[in-house]
Amino acid sequence: MSDIQNLASIKLMVDDFYTRVRRDGLLGPVFNNVIKDDWQPHLDKMYAFWNAALFGVAGFKGNPFARHAPLLINAGHFERWLELFNQTIDSHFAGPMANDAKNRAGLMAAMFQSKLANLKGGPERVIV
Template identity: 80%
Template sequence: MNDIQNLTSIKLLVDDFYHKVRLDGLLEPVFAGVIENDWQPHLDKMYAFWNTVLFGVAGFKGNPFAKHAPLLINADHFTRWLELFSQTVDSHFEGPVAVDAKSRAGLMAVMFQSKLANMKGGPGRVIV
């Protein structure tokens, strides 16, 4: 099994991950409420996002937290998101970039939950 190497690898990861999201009873309703049936613009953003995060390739423009802030999501959603993301990475890749992708996803989940809790005026429940 190879490591995540380039944009082609990222597209495989993102496409398979969001295929799983669409089948997930907890996560699918969150995305369906925003994306409806027009997934390609979101997928394109995620390709650019992960290409920037993992390889430093300029191309992602946006504020991921601002997009998530208005959603009705909680620690259970982040836990499931991380489970699916890690499963997807592990099913296709192994190596330092794959480990980095999972680590960065975990850090983002903690940061997003912390910011959401602050917006709501409390510490919330942050998963690790």
Template identity: 70%
Template sequence: MKTDIQGLSDIIIFVNTFYSKVQNDDLIGPIFNSVISDWQPHLDKMYLFWNAALFGVPGFKGNPFAKHAPLPIEGKHFERWLLLFNDTIDSHFEGEMATETKKRAGLMAAMFLTKLENMKGGPDKVIV
């Protein structure tokens, strides 16, 4: 029986599982693998991000959009990201917080895509 996302230990499970899928995905894997050589610091940051986003626990510092803006990503990449993310959540969890987590991921993806479509970032441009 699946349980709901209840705290950091559950966040670690879904972050690790999700990013393992990302690394091995034929569409988005090469993009992220080209800029992340050591995944553990990224995973550590994502634990903090999701703990802050879902449970209000302080500790995350960063600007996720600025990190993603220079990447060659577009709508199809966000669709795949969400597919992998939602599949990960659905495979391990069910309940109100699981639903909320997928909702927040969808909102972030939509916001990132909208911002990217309205500005022309590139590897030689820093967007803060």
């Protein structure tokens, strides 16, 4: 297997990953409830996101956390998301960029969970 090398690699990764997400019993309903049958705009945004994250290519605009904050998601959703993401990477790629993608996905999941917990007050805070 080769490493993630360019936009074509990213499109392969994103397309396969979101095919897995759509079919998943836990994640599929969450995404399908928001995206419905119009997946291409989301996929295009993810191509730009990962191209910026991995290769520093300008073009991504958006606030990923703001789009996810209203969703009814929890740690189990993030665990499954990471599991599918890592499976996707490992089924197509091997090398430093593949490892970087998995690391960035893990960091992003941890950051989103932390921000969601703070948004909801966290376990030690009471919001009145």
